[in-house]
Amino acid sequence: MKKISRWWLLLLLIPALVAGFVIWASSTADPLPQALAALEPDEAVVVTDDPWLTFQPREGESEAGFILYPGGRVDPRAYAPAARAIAAEGYLVVIVPMPLNLAVLAPDRAGEVIATHPEIDVWAVGGHSLGGSMAARFAEQNPSLVDGLVLWASYPPESADLSEQTLAVASIYGTRDGLAAPEEVGAARSLLPPDTTWVAIEGGNHAQFGWYGEQAGDNPATISREEQQRQVIESTLEVLRSLE
Secondary structure, eight states: OHHHHHHHHHHHHHHHHHHHHHHHHHOOBOOOHHHHHTTSOOSSEEEEOSSSEEEEESSSOOSEEEEEEOOTTBOGGGGHHHHHHHHTTTOEEEEOOOGGGOGGGOTTTHHHHHHHOTTOOEEEEEEETHHHHHHHHHHHHOTTTOSEEEEESOOOOTTOOOTTSOOEEEEEEETTOSSSOHHHHHHTGGGSOTTOEEEEETTOOSGGGSSSOOOTTOOOOSSOHHHHHHHHHHHHHHHHHHHO
């Protein structure tokens, strides 16, 4: 009888645990006003949001594209300012929203973007934190589709060995990051190609890779968000320029 009671208790707990997980994953920090402003189209960049957040230059045809996976439990709109700045330089940029704000639940979603844009000749994928890890997994599993990889405060999972792939890679990290510490980023060096570009943003932290405020467990940055974003954007552009 006690055994049957335990099973009933377990059956009652499972829906509660699932509901708790969904609520936790769905709770994201609100994008800052600068992020929301970057969603508005202007004379340089067209912005659409169905089914992804897409930023496209108005003038000229993009030859290279960049697909960005958001960090775990981060609103995709928080990366709009960086996406707009990159698109303004002539590149198609697509921010891919994830189920329950977790890229691990849909790591292959970049494939859908690539299939939708046959006009793009070369692609780089990338992402912030968990998003970067899942972008690295996609690159490792789809070498014929991906030419570049940009990691923002991130590193590949152990199962994604990219060390022998012909891939333009930049690993960009903040020296004050409390969630993807520099030593953790560096520990994955053996998983990336030998010619990977390593960019240390002095004074940068984890949350300033986006525009969503502070993040639990992070360290205070000693540089402004604008300065950190400038370095992130420029380092990402260098990868895209190398692909053209």
